Each structure stands twice: as structure tokens, then as C-alpha cells.
Amino acid sequence: MSRLTIAKALNRGLHAAMADDPRVLVLGEDVGTLGGVFRITEGLLDEFGAERVIDTPLAESGIVGTAIGLALHGLRPVAEIQFDGFVFPAFDQIVNQLARYRSRTHGRQSLPVVVRIPFGGGIGAAEHHSESPESYFVHTPGLHVLTCASPQDAHWLLRQAIACPDPVILFEPKARYYAKGEVDESAPDLPMASARVVRPGRDATLLTYGPMVRTCLDAAQSAAREGRDLEVLDLRALAPLDMAAIRASAGRTRRVIVVHEARRTLGPGAEIAARLDEEMWGALDAPVLRVASWDTHYPPARVERDYLPDAERVLDAVDKSFAY
Known part of the structure; x- marks a missing residue:
């Protein structure tokens, strides 16, 4: 058992998933050199290199669109949206492409893409930096929509999402990123979609x-x-x-x-x-x-x-x- 913050538990989850499976990669704004605004991807660039930890332009539609293309070629991308209010430029890619692909191909093609979204308020942020857009995605067939509240769930929901064959939206409560709790990194204690x-x-x-x-x-x-x-x-x-x-x-x-x-x-x-x-x-x-x-x-x-x-x-x- 380790005592970690939610942010560190997510970081360790990404590290474990990338170490276990060379198909897993991370992309998003500032995820590489900076390690992410909230430092969720800190250290991953040094460990796994620029081919697997990719700093993207400030273009959320391009981030998710690129993730879709990578998944179609057999990779398992984890796309970070820097703040919840910035997901809307990627909304078309998520609801019209990512969520529909399995149905469109009659089950022949899955898209194992994880879209991580820091969400919620409580941090005194500027406009577009504190939103709760989960209902839009819950209303969209074809997506798993998860949200963590503890370091244990942050770590394992992320790892389970990466292993899932279908697209997953993972909402992370940004006001709780630095809350600490016990994490058992040896095995999950609940299935992915369990309360x-x-x-x-x-x-x-x-x-x-x-x-x-x-x-x-x-x-x-x-x-x-x-x-x-x-x-x-x-x-x-x-x-x-x-x-x-x-x-x-x-x-x-x-x-x-x-x-x-x-x-x-x-x-x-x-x-x-x-x-x-x-x-x-x-x-x-x-x-x-x-x-x-x-x-x-x-x-x-x-x-x-x-x-x-x-x-x-x-x-x-x-x-x-x-x-x-």
C-alpha cells in the first residue's frame, strides 16, 4: 500500500500502463516537457521518450482526432484535455467519430482511446477552466464515462480504462488532485463500472x-x-x-x-x-x-x-x- 495524492496515483497509473504495454502512449498540450498543468504526466517523457509522450498544438479537435487515428493503427492512446471547458472544440470528434466507430463498423473495429478531463470547480479559475460537462457524454452512446474521487480509484480506473477495448472518458476532480489516500497498486478492488x-x-x-x-x-x-x-x-x-x-x-x-x-x-x-x-x-x-x-x-x-x-x-x- 502507498499513500498518494490523486495526482500522483494517476501518474503512477499511467507509468504502470505504459511500462506494461508499449502500445500505450500519451498526448496532449504540455504533457511532455512540462509534465502537464497539474503534473499528472510528470516524468513520463524522460522515461518513455517523445514518441510515446507527445506535446501537441493547442487544438483539442486535433488531439482527439489524432488519438482516433492512432487507435485505428493498433495503439492505445491516452489523450489529455487540459481543462474541462476546452473539451468542446473536440466534441465533434468525440461524439461523431470516437463514440460511433464500433457501431459504424458493426462491431468489427474498436477504438481503445482514453480521454482524460480535469473537471469541476473549487479552484478559483478563470472562465472555461471550471465546468461539469459530464451529461453531454453520458447522453452519447458508445462511451464509458468514469469519474474518480479517491487515489485508489484514480489509479485503477485509469488503468482499467486504458485496458478497455472501447473509448472511455475519465473525469478527474481537479479540486481534489492533491487529496491523499491509500492505494493498492497490486490489483483493483472493483470492476471498472461498479459503484x-x-x-x-x-x-x-x-x-x-x-x-x-x-x-x-x-x-x-x-x-x-x-x-x-x-x-x-x-x-x-x-x-x-x-x-x-x-x-x-x-x-x-x-x-x-x-x-x-x-x-x-x-x-x-x-x-x-x-x-x-x-x-x-x-x-x-x-x-x-x-x-x-x-x-x-x-x-x-x-x-x-x-x-x-x-x-x-x-x-x-x-x-x-x-x-x-
Whole structure:
């Protein structure tokens, strides 16, 4: 076991994948000489050389398009998008090419491409540097959409994504890059698309992912002082959803609050609420509630605290659930 930050766990995951498989390579803006803005690719250029750690022009469509071509030639590229808001120039390549290729070729051609995207707020960044665009990709068939919340999951979700034969979008919570935790680098403890109970409880379930896992754990700790025992379920995969784990947790607690930084309207919480309504009608003691960011553009950094969900808003939703 090693105690690592999420950033270092990702770095070690890339290093292990590249050492194990010469087909794996990394490309993106500043991933080589600089080691990435967040230093996720630090040291890889020295270890694996410029043919496998490629500094690209500032052209996200070109990054993903090049990754697609490399995958068609038998390689396993890992493309870094430097910040979440910069993914949109690559949106056409991702949704119209990367996601469709297996279907377009009737299953004959897979594209083992990983697109890494730092996402979410909480770092006081400029416009386009703090976004939560996950719903766009969850809505796109043909993509696995994953998000990590701990060093253990960061390390192994990345390695599992690289080994996956299909394209994977990996969202990494940039505000949590330097949070530390234990990492077992010998073997993964969960399959790639499995949810994880990070705090068992009996009174209500907080379904969440990415940067909001820490927020929900803080809310659960506060609720415990008032005698409420909240379960926190980290979804880890948004596409496909681990509905078996979601139903199991909902069945245990009979109250569900979905928490995410993405906007409320048509966010991942809306899909989860709809599925639970369809599949567990009558089994819950209250409607599924959602805590999310407001339906506006991401605000300037000085007011992002008013935009992002916090523990207080989560606890307000818990109180509302018990009022039914």
C-alpha cells in the first residue's frame, strides 16, 4: 500500500500502463516537457521518450482526432484535455467519430482511446477552466464515462480504462488532485463500472461522484451528530450506471438524494431519479431529491461558493426528504 495524492496515483497509473504495454502512449498540450498543468504526466517523457509522450498544438479537435487515428493503427492512446471547458472544440470528434466507430463498423473495429478531463470547480479559475460537462457524454452512446474521487480509484480506473477495448472518458476532480489516500497498486478492488459504498448508513442515501464525494462525507458526518445515519454511495461510473448498487442502497435506506456539481436540469441526477421511480415505485419513503449547481453558466471565481453545492445544501435536502 502507498499513500498518494490523486495526482500522483494517476501518474503512477499511467507509468504502470505504459511500462506494461508499449502500445500505450500519451498526448496532449504540455504533457511532455512540462509534465502537464497539474503534473499528472510528470516524468513520463524522460522515461518513455517523445514518441510515446507527445506535446501537441493547442487544438483539442486535433488531439482527439489524432488519438482516433492512432487507435485505428493498433495503439492505445491516452489523450489529455487540459481543462474541462476546452473539451468542446473536440466534441465533434468525440461524439461523431470516437463514440460511433464500433457501431459504424458493426462491431468489427474498436477504438481503445482514453480521454482524460480535469473537471469541476473549487479552484478559483478563470472562465472555461471550471465546468461539469459530464451529461453531454453520458447522453452519447458508445462511451464509458468514469469519474474518480479517491487515489485508489484514480489509479485503477485509469488503468482499467486504458485496458478497455472501447473509448472511455475519465473525469478527474481537479479540486481534489492533491487529496491523499491509500492505494493498492497490486490489483483493483472493483470492476471498472461498479459503484462503491464509501460510508454505510441506514437512514438515507447520498448518491454522488467526483468532487462531491468529499462534500457528502462531510454532510454525513454533520448529520451523525444529529442522530441521522447517512449512506454515501460513490457512483464511479456514470455510463453505464451501476443500477444494482444504486437499487441496493436505496432499498436499504428508502430515501435518496443525488448530489453533483453539474447543473440540475437534465443532469445525471435526473436520469437516476427517473430510473428509481420506474424500478422502485412504492419502495421509497420519499421522492428522490437532487442537489446540484444552478442552471446558469459557471460564475466568476469570487462567487463560485454560492454556485457549487455544499454540505449545508445537502443537509437541507436530507431534512426535506424526512419531511415527506
